[in-house]
Amino acid sequence: MNLGFFAFCVFSTIAIFGALSVVLKKNPVSSAFALVMVFFAFAGLYALIGAHLIAALQILVYTGAIMVLFVFVIMLLNQDTPVNDLKESSGLFKGVAALALAGLAMILIHTVLRAQDIVAVGQLTEEKITAQGGNLRVVSEALFSDHVFHFELTSFLLLGAIVSTVALAKRKTALGGES
Amino acid sequence: MDSFESLSLVSPWLVLAGGILATMMISVVRVSTKRPAQVFAILTLFLTLLCCLKNMPEGTQVLFNGAMEVSPLTTLALALLSVLGILFGFGSSRYLTKEKIHFSDYYHLLLILILGASILMCAKDLVVMFIALEVMSLPAYTLAGFRRNDARSNEAAIKYYITGGTLGAVFLLGASFVFGATGSTHLADIFLWSQGTTANFGLFYVGHVLLLIAFLFKVAAVPFHFWKPDVYEGAPTAVTGVMATVVTMAGFVVLARLLGMIDSARIEWVPYFESLKQLIRLVAVLSLVVGSAVVVTQKNLKRMLAYSSISHSGYLLLGLLAAMTKPELIYSVWIYLFGYSLMTCGLFLLISQSEPREDAGTELVDLTGLFKRSPFRTLLWTIFLLSMAGMPLTIGFFTKYFVFLSSLDAGEGIFAVVAAVCAVVGAYAYLRPIALMVMRDADPTAASFKTSFTGQLAVVISALGVVGWGIMPNLVIQILKGIALQH
DSSP: OOHHHHHHHHHHHHHHHHHHHHHHOSSHHHHHHHHHHHHHHHHHHHHHTTOHHHHHHIIIIIIIIIHHHHHHHHHHHTOOSOOOOGGGSOHHHHHHHHHHHHHHHHHHHHHHHHOTTOOOOSSOOHHHHHHTTHHHHHHHHHHHTTTHHHHHHHHHHHHHHHHHHHHHHSOGGGOOOOO | OOHHHHHHHHHHHHHHHHHHHHHHHHHHHOOSOSHHHHHHHHHHHHHHHHHHHHTOOSSOEEETTTTEEEOHHHHHHHHHHHHHHHHHHHHTHHHHHHTTOOOHHHHHHHHHHHHHHHHHHHBOBHHHHHHHHHHHHHHHHHHHTOOTTOHHHHHHHHHHHHHHHHHHHHHHHHHHHHHHHHSOOBHHHHHHHHHHOOSOOHHHHHHHHHHHHHHHHHTTOTTSOTTHHHHHHHSOHHHHHHIIIIIHHHHHHHHHHHHTSSOTTSGGGHHHHHHHHHHHHHHHHHHHHHHHHHHTTOOBHHHHHHHHHHHHHHHHHHHHHHHHHSGGGGHHHHHHHHHHHHHHHHHHHHHHTEEOSSSSOOBGGGGTTHHHHOHHHHHHHHHHHHHHHTOTTSHHHHHHHHHHHHHHHTTOHHHHHHHHHHHHHHHHHHHHHHHHHHHSOOOTTSOEEOOOHHHHHHHHHHHHHHHHHHHSHHHHHHHHHHHHHHO
16 A cells, blocks of 8 residues: 555545534534644645645635634634534434435445546646646646636626625615615 | 637627726715716616627637637627616616615626626636626625615525525536546537547536536526525515526526537437436426416515526426427527516516515515506506416517427427416416406505606516517517527
8 A cells, every 4th residue: 555545545534524523513613623624634635636736725725714714703703602503403304415415425436436447637747737847837827828817707706795795794874775 | 810809709798897897986986875886887787788789799709718608699698688787777776775775885786796697608618607606696695685684685695695605516516527527627628528538427427417406506496496485585676686587597598508518419428418308307397387386376476476487497498408409499598588587677676666564575465456556557567477477469478489389399299288287377376466456446555666767667668678579579589599590
């Protein structure tokens, strides 16, 4: 067994158990920290397939920025008492959700087991990336040349998000009725 | 194609994007009144409309390295979205003032929503599709929760946001499977892959079905419809109208694109394509039956229209099903979308004119004896309701007629029969309010209806569209048929 496969098994196990405990933990803070674990495990998986930039971004953006926001929100709402109790939801919903999940998992496992000949089909191989000067260079070149339209479109997404936030978070005294 | 030509092709989108920024700027300059934002938004949409009509492309042009496709259909769709935006911009200011939610933000979000929807319809790349989907959805979530002091509006926003977020995640999961199988996110490359590949298709099947499910969620086809009635009821009426027209339209255009993603003529794809057809058949019939059956039982007008839109999704899916057998039959879907948006727009503007006594929404009984109180408004209601029911001399008739026709043409006769039965059941629900309005005496406890001149003008324009198109259907239908053939 080579080291890569061993690392993959370790990271995947952490990710799966982390994800389960995000859902199953009763305390929101424990859920949030389980999510941090999932993010770290994913960063490890990305690094294993040679996507070092994505691994770094994963840690910086998700673990660093988004999780801190999560914890802040939990702190501000002051909800450290257990509220996320699965026992309270109805048995029917749990049953339907479990069935749907089992179905999806079965389809996925079936597909993966049947598709022995799944190979890397993208244009960028590891050698090619190294030849072009590494992950960061390849990603930035793609982002600002081939994908510049996506990039510009994202700015409108952010614009919409900002306007939405302002519209929803305005003070109630600002509620205006004039035309 | 030189760069100037491609610039003129995308000019409607550029005008719209520039107009969003201009509208936001002008709203900052004067905060004491909302008029500047409204005027600028309508002006922007008007310029976009003119730009669309002036720069109608000939044939399909692929731009931005295959990220976006501009065709007569997409430009015409943007023109229609602009018209709808103008109608809602004029028609909803009185409603928003009444609800004390007349902010400039309404117009900014409306414009961003239209931009997102129009780019979604052009998207030829899964990543662009996802970003455009979010550009369209984010403003819709916010607008649904615009009445912040109203619990139902908050509920609508949260429900819409969570279902929207879920379907976004499903879409991304599907897109990553498709990318894993094909090695590209460009639909053109995926089509080439489907023509030449000999690899195992399993991964692609899962991804493709997940992509379809995401958009069946968006257009609320049964069994993915449960969020729709609550969201429609809770959202401010003017916003529900935008959601029912703009978002549905974009959703179906993308569904058509996703179904055309693979070369279905190739022998290796036939079994998969046949099972996809079964899926669409099932969803279409369920939507038709559930939508038409439940619409009869509803008392709240907005809930009624929510179920009505679910049944309309069923008809549209039948159109898509026909197009899966014979691609040129897609014109029935375009005709349906164009006609449906026009009549839905008018109907929601009419509902937004009502002023119910309590906090309750507009109920069916509020229409009792409207004819005695306001004959002209009754005429408008009648036009839209008859069109919804599919009576001749309105577009509603032709939209349904062409779906039935193409279903028969594609050999799906049995589904045309099911749809016809559902249309009859649904017609009862639409004719009942007319009977209430005309045959009963005025009810003093019913809601009063008030509107501004521009608001009524917007309704009258869409009514004229509904009737005018119903009397002279050929003109528009020939254009749409021509476009469908080019597409």
